[in-house]
Structures are given as structure tokens and as C-alpha cells.
Amino acid sequence: MKKDGKYLIVGQGLAGTLLGLTLDLAGVDFEIIDNPGLSACSRISAGVFNPVVFKRYTTSWRALEVFPHAFRFYRHIEKLLGIRIFYEIPLHKILSTHREQEQWKVAASMNLSGVLNPDLFEFPFGPEQKSTCFGEVLSTGRVDVAFLLRHCLEKWNEEGRVSVGTFDFEALKKEENGWSYKEKKFIGVLFCEGKEISRNPFFSWVKMKPARGEVLVIKSKALPDDRIFHSGISIIPSGSGQFLVGSTYGWDNLSDIPDPEKINWLKEELKKKIGNEFSVVEERAGVRPSVIDRRPVLGQHPVMAGLWVMNGMGTRGVILGPWLAEKLKGALLGGEKIEEEISVGRFFQPISQHR
Numbered sequence: 001m002k003k004d005g006k007y008l009i010v011g012q013g014l015a016g017t018l019l020g021l022t023l024d025l026a027g028v029d030f031e032i033i034d035n036p037g038l039s040a041c042s043r044i045s046a047g048v049f050n051p052v053v054f055k056r057y058t059t060s061w062r063a064l065e066v067f068p069h070a071f072r073f074y075r076h077i078e079k080l081l082g083i084r085i086f087y088e089i090p091l092h093k094i095l096s097t098h099r100e101q102e103q104w105k106v107a108a109s110m111n112l113s114g115v116l117n118p119d120l121f122e123f124p125f126g127p128e129q130k131s132t133c134f135g136e137v138l139s140t141g142r143v144d145v146a147f148l149l150r151h152c153l154e155k156w157n158e159e160g161r162v163s164v165g166t167f168d169f170e171a172l173k174k175e176e177n178g179w180s181y182k183e184k185k186f187i188g189v190l191f192c193e194g195k196e197i198s199r200n201p202f203f204s205w206v207k208m209k210p211a212r213g214e215v216l217v218i219k220s221k222a223l224p225d226d227r228i229f230h231s232g233i234s235i236i237p238s239g240s241g242q243f244l245v246g247s248t249y250g251w252d253n254l255s256d257i258p259d260p261e262k263i264n265w266l267k268e269e270l271k272k273k274i275g276n277e278f279s280v281v282e283e284r285a286g287v288r289p290s291v292i293d294r295r296p297v298l299g300q301h302p303v304m305a306g307l308w309v310m311n312g313m314g315t316r317g318v319i320l321g322p323w324l325a326e327k328l329k330g331a332l333l334g335g336e337k338i339e340e341e342i343s344v345g346r347f348f349q350p351i352s353q354h355r
Contacts, residue, residue, distance in 0.1 A: 005178065005187035006030060007332070010167045013042035014145055014317050015310045015324075016192035017152050021077060022325035026333065031184070032156060033163040039194045040256040041286035042317075044215055046236050046244045047143040048228060049319045050091055051115055057107040059115065060316060061295070066323040067139060073322035074143060081155070085148045091140035094123055094231030094273070096132050104135045115139070140228065142236055143318040167193075169201055179306050188306045188332065194289040195254065202301055203309050206347050207292040210254055214262040215246035215284045216270070222277035233269045242281060245270055258285040290314040296324055299331060299338040302348045308332070309344050 007023065009016045012034035023030050036043070049070070051063040074086035095101045101120060108116035117136040156162045173180045178187040195210045197203050217238070223229075225237040236244040248262040263283050270278060291297055291312035301307040310328055313320045330336035340346055 006185075007188050007190055008033065008179075008181055008184075008186040009190045009192060010034075011192035011194065011196070012036075012149065012153060012162075013039060013192065013194050014045065014149070014321055015042075015194070015313060016190075017042075017149050018321040019190060019192055019310055019325045019328060020152065020156065022322070022329050025076075025080075026329055028329075028333065030190075031161045031163065031186075033165065033167055034153075035164065035166045038166070038196050039287060040284070041194055041288055042149060043146050044284040044286045045145040045317070046215065046234065046238075046246055047145040047318050048091075048140070048234060048236055049143065049316070050137060050140045050230075052112065052137050054093060054230070057103060057112060059112070060319075062320075062323070066319050069326065070319045070322045073326075077148075081151060083147070083151055085144045085151075086141070087144070088139075088141040089226065089228055089237065091137040091228040091230055092121075092123075092134040093137060094132055094134050094229060095120065096231065101133065101135075108135070134229070142228070142238075144238075145318065174304075174306075188308055190308045190310065190328070190332075192310050194311065195287045197289070197309070197311050202304055202307050203311075203344070205349070206297055206309070206311070206344060208312065209251070209290050209292045210287045211290050212250040212254055212256075212259075212285055212287045213247035214250075214258045214266060215244055215286075216263065216266050216280055217282040217284065218243050218245055218270070218278045218280055220274065220278035222274045229273070231273065233266060233273075235270070235273070243278075254287050256285050256287065258283045288314055296320060296342050297344045297347075298324055298328055298342045299344040302345045303350075 006029040009020055009030055009032040012032050016032060020030060020032055051059050051067055053060050078084060078086055095104055105118060108118040115138055120133045120135055123132040123134050171182045178185060179189050191200060191203060193200060197206055197208060219241050220243060223243060229235040233245055238244050245266055289311055297312040298310055310324055327338060331338050
């Protein structure tokens, strides 16, 4: 495996951070450049992981592969860095109708056996408690993404690996054995830009479908801090008596400024669950880097050798990210092939095809 030379990672959101950690574990040198003002998505992420797609009562894409890898990765990173970021917390799906409860029991006894607890429990909080129960999903929890990003930024900054600022594409030059950026030489450039990929002249052809989401930070004494609740919205303990409540979806306004209507909707939905027993600490918004076909984007530019991308992790980035970073590392260092389903090449059309 090739370890000579240095890579440049563009973007220190979740994708860039996980890729940096993965390269670090392999003994690969890198620098990273980031402008934190360009995207808030990773910094406000609730970091929830859950193997079930409730809409269809199936496991999420590649769950059997990505979940074990992610669990091993985060536990190893916690030991290596001496931090706590990985919290296994039960997720309780609120089941408000008899039909929902029956669907749960069927799924728990068939295709999701071993993932859903077949037993149902009374929902003990707020105005819904008389008619509502909940089911428990196994192998769920959250990653403290914001803390992970801050810790890695401080660590890499101390090591002299971090530059803060907007990436200047005009300063990127092709060299005989790689690329140079502002007089520094790299064997490859790894773009982990999230929604900002649309501004990247090398990868703007990737068919993204970004979605903005709003999140509330609340305080409440009415909720336990040892479980996640989900029913249209998710209520996630984040420590110190605070909870994250989210989230929404919007495809028109792709700014990081919260939409008042979406924020009010979150508040009203929360009231249905726990009444007025909460206070709002903060309102947040960010834009998820989703792809039109709902699959991640990974790999080397089909024409410009040495330019790579890792993007499109969507709402399941904390689980997909470690697995994708390992795939990209294998391609970078060992020439391993990236499968078509997630390859960036699936969106590439040479200019001749448009004539």
C-alpha cells in the first residue's frame, strides 16, 4: 500500500473528519483546509444511528455491513483519542394507533426479528400517554458529532495540519506526480465539501439533492435522558438536561438560517408529546448533502487523476461515514475498486456524449 506523500482534504465536516481519522490510523500524512462558515450541517447534526427505515419497516441500506464497522471504528477512536463520543442509547418508536402497533409486531416477528423488540411498552409522558405505547429498536444511539469535530480540529491544528479559509480552485495546479496548492505539493486532493460540491468545478456534475433541516435545542425535566423517542420527530438526549428535537426537510431554501414555519412545526409536534414542559435554548438549521439516487458518492474523478470525492452521506452519515472512509482509503492506497453503486463515476458523462 502506498503511504508516500501527503494528501489534502478539503472540508472538515463529518466526512472530512472521518476520512482524516481513517488515514491517520493507516499512517498516511494529510493536511486539511476548511471554512466552517460555509456549512453548518455536521456541526448541528444530532448524530443518531438507527438500523430501521420505519416508513417501510426494513433495515437501512447496507446496515449489516456498515453498522458493525462503525461500532468498531468509534470505540477504537474513543480509546485512541481518550474521548467519549459514542453513546448506545435505546430508541423508542412511539406507536399511536392500533395499526402501527400491529405493524410493529409483524415486523418484529419476521424481517426485523432481532432488530425490533417484540414487546410494547406504555408511553409515560405528556398528553399522549393514555392511548400510546412504544416499541424499542436495538443497536441505536448517537455520536456526538460536534464534539468529535472540535476535538479533531484542535488536535490537527496543534500538529500543523489545518488551514482555515475557503478553498481557492484557481490555486490548484496539476503537477507531474500529483497536485500543488499554493506551492504545497500533494499526491491527491480529497473533496469532502458537503453541499458546497455544487461550486466545485471538478465535481459540479454530481447530481445532488440537498435538503435543509431544522433542529431545536431544548431543556426539559419531563423527559428521561437515557433513551431516544421517535414519532414524526425525534427527541434525543444530548447531556446536561438538554435535548435535540428534529428534524424537518426542505428543498427550496438551502440556507443555514432556520425557517420560522418549520421551527413552529417542531414546537407544536413536541407539545403533542410532552405538553409545555420544555424551554427552547436554541434554533438551528443545516443542509444535508443528499444525492438524487439516495446513495453516497465516492471515488476518483474519471478523467482528472488524483482528485477524489467523498460526499452524499445524507441522514445516515455517522454510520455510513466510517465504512465509506475505509473504502476510499483502500482505493487510494491499494487501488481497490469502488463499486458502481457508490462510485462518483456513475454520474459522469464525457462532453462527447452531449454532442
